[in-house]
Amino acid sequence: MSNRSGQQPFGTAEEGGAPVVTAPDGAEVRPLLVLDGQGSLAVFVLAPGQVTHAVSHATVQELWYVTAGSGELWRRQGAREETVRLVPGVAASVPLGTAFQFRADEDSDGPLRITAVTMPPWPGTDDEARPEDGPWQPTRR
Numbered sequence: 609m610s611n612r613s614g615q616q617p618f619g620t621a622e623e624g625g626a627p628v629v630t631a632p633d634g635a636e637v638r639p640l641l642v643l644d645g646q647g648s649l650a651v652f653v654l655a656p657g658q659v660t661h662a663v664s665h666a667t668v669q670e671l672w673y674v675t676a677g678s679g680e681l682w683r684r685q686g687a688r689e690e691t692v693r694l695v696p697g698v699a700a701s702v703p704l705g706t707a708f709q710f711r712a713d714e715d716s717d718g719p720l721r722i723t724a725v726t727m728p729p730w731p732g733t734d735d736e737a738r739p740e741d742g743p744w745q746p747t748r749r
Contacts, residue, residue: 616643623651632737633660633709634748639730648729652722654679654712654748662709662742666735668726670702677720679712682743691743694720709742 619641626638636653654660656677672681679694684707692700694710702708712720730736 619643621649626651630748631660633663634658634746635660635710642729645728647725647727649723649725650730651675652720652724654710654720656712656716656719657714657747659711659744659747660709661746661748662707662740662744663737664705664707664740665702666738667704667731668728668736669704669706670727671725672700672702672722673724674698674700675721675723677712677716677718679710679716679720681708681710683708684740694722707740707742709740709744709746711744 621640623638623640626640629637629639631637631652638651638653640649640651642648654677662682674694674696676696677694680691681694681700682691683689683702685703685705692698694700710720
Protein backbone atom coordinates (compact mmCIF):
# COMPACT_ATOMS: atom_id res chain seq x y z
CA MET A 609 0.00 0.00 0.00
CA SER A 610 1.42 3.38 -1.01
CA ASN A 611 1.46 6.31 1.38
CA ARG A 612 0.42 9.88 0.47
CA SER A 613 3.76 10.68 -1.17
CA GLY A 614 3.35 7.71 -3.51
CA GLN A 615 6.11 5.77 -1.80
CA GLN A 616 5.61 2.17 -0.84
CA PRO A 617 6.70 0.82 2.53
CA PHE A 618 9.82 -1.30 2.76
CA GLY A 619 9.18 -5.03 2.68
CA THR A 620 11.26 -7.78 4.19
CA ALA A 621 10.38 -11.45 4.13
CA GLU A 622 11.94 -14.73 5.15
CA GLU A 623 11.06 -17.81 3.13
CA GLY A 624 10.80 -19.97 6.25
CA GLY A 625 8.08 -17.71 7.63
CA ALA A 626 6.04 -17.51 4.43
CA PRO A 627 2.74 -19.36 4.13
CA VAL A 628 2.67 -22.36 1.79
CA VAL A 629 -0.14 -22.30 -0.76
CA THR A 630 -0.89 -24.36 -3.84
CA ALA A 631 -0.70 -22.61 -7.20
CA PRO A 632 -3.40 -23.33 -9.80
CA ASP A 633 -0.85 -25.50 -11.65
CA GLY A 634 -0.27 -27.60 -8.52
CA ALA A 635 3.15 -26.29 -7.46
CA GLU A 636 3.78 -25.28 -3.86
CA VAL A 637 4.18 -21.51 -3.56
CA ARG A 638 5.66 -19.40 -0.79
CA PRO A 639 4.54 -15.78 -1.43
CA LEU A 640 7.18 -13.38 -0.14
CA LEU A 641 6.76 -9.72 -1.16
CA VAL A 642 4.48 -7.42 -3.16
CA LEU A 643 5.01 -3.94 -4.59
CA ASP A 644 1.50 -2.61 -5.18
CA GLY A 645 0.72 -2.41 -8.87
CA GLN A 646 4.24 -3.48 -9.87
CA GLY A 647 5.08 -7.08 -9.03
CA SER A 648 5.25 -9.88 -6.51
CA LEU A 649 8.02 -12.26 -5.46
CA ALA A 650 7.51 -15.90 -4.56
CA VAL A 651 9.33 -19.23 -4.35
CA PHE A 652 7.88 -22.21 -6.23
CA VAL A 653 8.75 -25.73 -5.04
CA LEU A 654 8.15 -29.01 -6.84
CA ALA A 655 9.22 -32.36 -5.34
CA PRO A 656 11.34 -34.79 -7.41
CA GLY A 657 9.22 -36.58 -10.03
CA GLN A 658 6.31 -34.14 -9.77
CA VAL A 659 4.69 -32.50 -12.82
CA THR A 660 2.44 -29.42 -12.78
CA HIS A 661 -0.68 -28.85 -14.87
CA ALA A 662 -0.17 -26.85 -18.06
CA VAL A 663 -1.64 -23.33 -17.77
CA SER A 664 -1.42 -19.85 -19.25
CA HIS A 665 -1.96 -16.59 -17.40
CA ALA A 666 -4.67 -14.08 -18.29
CA THR A 667 -3.03 -10.89 -16.93
CA VAL A 668 0.42 -11.62 -15.48
CA GLN A 669 3.85 -12.58 -16.77
CA GLU A 670 6.77 -14.01 -14.84
CA LEU A 671 10.54 -14.12 -14.59
CA TRP A 672 11.97 -17.30 -13.05
CA TYR A 673 15.36 -18.08 -11.52
CA VAL A 674 16.21 -21.66 -10.53
CA THR A 675 17.98 -21.94 -7.17
CA ALA A 676 17.97 -25.72 -6.51
CA GLY A 677 17.03 -29.07 -8.01
CA SER A 678 16.56 -29.82 -11.68
CA GLY A 679 13.80 -30.31 -14.21
CA GLU A 680 12.28 -28.97 -17.41
CA LEU A 681 10.07 -26.07 -18.48
CA TRP A 682 7.87 -26.30 -21.59
CA ARG A 683 6.56 -23.05 -23.11
CA ARG A 684 4.29 -22.35 -26.11
CA GLN A 685 3.20 -19.12 -27.81
CA GLY A 686 1.09 -19.82 -30.89
CA ALA A 687 3.12 -22.08 -33.21
CA ARG A 688 6.39 -21.48 -31.31
CA GLU A 689 7.26 -23.87 -28.50
CA GLU A 690 10.33 -25.10 -26.64
CA THR A 691 11.45 -27.16 -23.69
CA VAL A 692 14.40 -25.95 -21.61
CA ARG A 693 16.44 -27.53 -18.81
CA LEU A 694 15.97 -26.06 -15.37
CA VAL A 695 19.10 -26.21 -13.19
CA PRO A 696 20.48 -23.78 -10.63
CA GLY A 697 21.57 -20.55 -12.28
CA VAL A 698 19.08 -20.74 -15.18
CA ALA A 699 16.63 -17.88 -15.65
CA ALA A 700 13.53 -18.11 -17.87
CA SER A 701 10.66 -15.82 -18.83
CA VAL A 702 6.98 -16.69 -19.08
CA PRO A 703 5.48 -13.83 -21.13
CA LEU A 704 1.81 -12.93 -20.91
CA GLY A 705 -0.45 -15.57 -22.50
CA THR A 706 2.30 -18.21 -22.78
CA ALA A 707 1.16 -21.80 -22.16
CA PHE A 708 3.65 -23.48 -19.83
CA GLN A 709 4.21 -26.58 -17.75
CA PHE A 710 7.16 -27.68 -15.63
CA ARG A 711 8.41 -30.82 -13.98
CA ALA A 712 11.10 -31.86 -11.53
CA ASP A 713 13.53 -34.63 -12.41
CA GLU A 714 12.84 -37.91 -10.60
CA ASP A 715 16.52 -38.36 -9.78
CA SER A 716 17.04 -34.80 -8.52
CA ASP A 717 18.89 -34.55 -5.20
CA GLY A 718 16.06 -32.42 -3.81
CA PRO A 719 13.05 -30.38 -4.83
CA LEU A 720 13.08 -28.03 -7.80
CA ARG A 721 13.10 -24.49 -6.35
CA ILE A 722 12.33 -21.44 -8.47
CA THR A 723 12.31 -17.85 -7.29
CA ALA A 724 9.88 -15.88 -9.46
CA VAL A 725 8.75 -12.32 -9.99
CA THR A 726 5.16 -11.94 -11.20
CA MET A 727 4.21 -8.70 -12.97
CA PRO A 728 1.81 -7.20 -12.10
CA PRO A 729 1.33 -8.90 -8.72
CA TRP A 730 -0.61 -12.17 -8.67
CA PRO A 731 -4.29 -11.12 -8.59
CA GLY A 732 -5.61 -14.13 -6.67
CA THR A 733 -8.62 -14.63 -8.94
CA ASP A 734 -9.89 -18.04 -10.03
CA ASP A 735 -9.72 -17.16 -13.74
CA GLU A 736 -6.06 -16.01 -13.82
CA ALA A 737 -4.62 -19.46 -14.62
CA ARG A 738 -6.28 -20.96 -17.68
CA PRO A 739 -5.97 -24.72 -18.35
CA GLU A 740 -3.88 -25.66 -21.39
CA ASP A 741 -2.77 -28.86 -23.11
CA GLY A 742 0.83 -29.64 -22.20
CA PRO A 743 3.33 -32.34 -23.10
CA TRP A 744 3.33 -34.23 -19.81
CA GLN A 745 0.78 -35.96 -17.60
CA PRO A 746 0.40 -33.87 -14.42
CA THR A 747 1.00 -35.52 -11.05
CA ARG A 748 -0.11 -32.55 -8.93
CA ARG A 749 -3.76 -31.86 -8.17
